[in-house]
Amino acid sequence: MRSIAVALAVARKDLVSEWRSRELVPALAQFVVLALVIANFGFQIDSRSAPAIAPGVLWLALVFAGLLAFGRAFAAEKEQASLEQVILTSAPPAAIFAGKALAAAALLVLCEAVLLPALALFFGTPLSIALAAAVFLATIGMAALGCMFAAMVAQLRAREVMLPLLTLPLWIPFIVAGGQAVQVMMGGGNSYGQALWLLIDFDILFVVLTSLAARFVLDE
């Protein structure tokens, strides 16, 4: 029970601090829209090619927005030297970590709330609950992994370079399964349910693994 309270308190602290400064979410929202604009020039998008390219653009924009969001989650703590103080309290590291991951995932969901409608608007793709569900399920696992590596690289040199290097390879399962689900929603096919279950499996696996590892990453 105490762990849950700690996690919620940490998440609340991060969200309140974001609400007061309003730094990250507007920047992320602008970033994903910009990513769509760049994709337009990179792929020469027209109404025929849009449905085939849209899923790829969605995941690329989401992955890089995620790297920014998770990187900030711990970099800000490191700059203010507040991470040490949070760790010095008697709160269990796994709970602190879960709170940070929860807050970062919430920010990324906000950013998806801009990305998905923007994609529907600019690329003419269908917008549905099922699509949002697949993206949301992928976000959970990506947040767990992203936050763990962000906590790690915040303490390394060259953190901006190392975060994508460590995180992207392990995000691939979510992009494979999520990409499959999104392609089904946007193009057709019938393996949506299977992809969704795969996403849930990966979520459980990586949430458990990262909470076990939190102790070793958040321990100075």
Added chain:
Amino acid sequence: MNRYLVAAAAAVALMLAAAAFIFFFAPTDALQGPVQRIFYLHVSSAIAAFVSFAVVVVGSVAYLWRESIVGDRVARSAALVGVVFTTVTLVMGMMWAKPIWGTFWTWDARLTSTLVLWIIYAGYLLVRRLAAPGRQAARFAAVVGIFGFVDVPVVYFSVTWWRTVHPGPVISTDALPPEMLFTFLFTMACTLVLAAVMIAIRYRIEALSDAQPQSQFVLQAAQRPTS
């Protein structure tokens, strides 16, 4: 001659013997011709890479559990050797793919997952270099080493989970004639010996560099602080 030189010479001799079997004993493949002989070293080095990464996991768990410096050194050594063998697997696979598939690379599940494996453990080596030496480097690398191993079963089962152009298992399905099977098993055994010798020599290098006066301070920091 010290025992490391003897072991290295023995490993080289074994690999030469394996080469002799590959080129003079194993029959030429009826469909693919001589290029199929890549198979023996290609698959053997993939297995050696998997075993090396399994050693990384064992060493990493030993470090996280008991703060065992030995475990950390074993993981460090095995990660490097694993990356080397993954490189060999990828390069030989590409050389084989060009004449048979007509292209060096295709985004096949097994090829892709093997490339990801290479990237993950190359990242492991980078973490070692970029983290503060000692306790932090050891702990972070151990976490990366354990998480990265998730990809090994993906590589192994990729040919059964997805439809791929890469051939599936040939040993368990009894697809090889006895001469080819013997050559393969012999090459695999030799490659595993080579990997073990490489890990042992690398371990010695790591131990010696840990014994440098400036490393002593870092090593003490790697142990759990007395509190």
